[in-house]
Amino acid sequence: MxxxxxxxxxxxxxxxxxxxxxxxxxxxxxxxAAAGQQRASSGPLxxxxxxxxxxxxxxxxxxxxxxxxxxxxxPPGSGTAADGAPTWGRACRGCHGPExxxxxxxxxxGRDPSGRPLxxxxxxxxxxxxxxxxxxxxxxxxxxTLTPDQVYSLVxxxxxxxxxxxxxxxxxxxxxxxxxxxxxxxxxxxxxxxxPEVR
Numbered sequence: 001m002x003x004x005x006x007x008x009x010x011x012x013x014x015x016x017x018x019x020x021x022x023x024x025x026x027x028x029x030x031x032x033a034a035a036g037q038q039r040a041s042s043g044p045l046x047x048x049x050x051x052x053x054x055x056x057x058x059x060x061x062x063x064x065x066x067x068x069x070x071x072x073x074x075p076p077g078s079g080t081a082a083d084g085a086p087t088w089g090r091a092c093r094g095c096h097g098p099e100x101x102x103x104x105x106x107x108x109x110g111r112d113p114s115g116r117p118l119x120x121x122x123x124x125x126x127x128x129x130x131x132x133x134x135x136x137x138x139x140x141x142x143x144x145t146l147t148p149d150q151v152y153s154l155v156x157x158x159x160x161x162x163x164x165x166x167x168x169x170x171x172x173x174x175x176x177x178x179x180x181x182x183x184x185x186x187x188x189x190x191x192x193x194x195x196p197e198v199r
Contacts, residue, residue: 065132065135065136066132066136067128067129067131067132067135068128069125069126069128069129069177070128070177071128071173071174071176071177073132074128074131074172074173074176074177075148075173076148076172076173077147077148077149077151077152077172077173078149078152078170078171078172079149079150079151079152079153079154079155079156079170079171079172080153080156080167080168080169080170080171081153081156081157081159081160081161081165081167081168081169082167082168083149083152083153083156084150084153084154084155084156084157084158085157087146087150087153087154087157088100088154088157091138091139091146092138092139092154095139095140096108099161100119100158100161102117105140106118106119107119108120108121108158108161108162109121109158109161109162110122110162111162111163111182113182119162120158120159120162121162121163121164121182122182122183123183123186124181124183125181125183125184125186125187126181126184127155127159127164127176127177127179127181128176128177130155130158130159131151131152131155131176134146134151134154134155135148135151138154152171152172152176153171155171155176156169156170156171159171159179162182164179164181164182165179
C-alpha cells in the first residue's frame with residue numbers, strides 16, 4: 001500500500017517536471033520568435049504591400065449606404081405594408097415570427113411603453129434607422145440582397161404592424177423621415193460638459 005502511494009507520487013512529480021520543462025521551452029521559443037519578428041520589422045516599410053486596390057469613387061459609393069435620422073442617404077424607391085407582406089413571409093418570418101412577435105430573433109412588433117420586450121415600436125427613436133438596419137444587415141443569411149423597394153415595403157409593414165403608420169401609407173425618401181416614432185421623446189441629446197451628471 002505504501003509502495004503504491006509512493007509510486008503514484010513519484011509519477012505525479014515526474015509528469016509535473018516534464019510539463020514545466022515543456023512549458024519553459026514553449027515560452028523560450030515564443031520569445032525567440034517574437035524577437036525574430038521584431039528584428040524583421042525594424043527596417044523601413046515598403047510603399048505598398050502588393051495587395052488591395054485603389055478606392056475608386058464607384059467602389060466607395062457601393063459601400064456608402066448609411067442612412068441618417070433626417071433621411072440623408074435614403075435611395076429612390078417606395079413601398080407599402082401590403083407590398084412588404086410577401087417579402088416578410090419569405091425572408092423575415094422564419095426568425096422574427098409570422099406577425100413580428102419574435103422567434104429565434106427579437107420581436108419587432110410591440111408598443112408596450114414599459115419597453116418589455118424591446119421592439120421597434122417602443123424603443124427606436126427614428127424610423128429611418130429601420131431602413132438603414134434592414135438594408136445593411138437583413139435578412140441574416142443574405143444581407144444586402146433586398147432591393148430598395150423591398151426594404152421600404154418591409155419598413156412600412158413593420159411600422160403598420162406597430163400602428164405607427166396607416167396600412168396604406170407609402171414609405172419613401174420623403175415620407176419615411178417624417179414618421180414620428182413613439183419612443184422619439186425617450187431620447188435626449190447628451191449635453192453634459194463634465195462632472196458626475198447622468199441623464
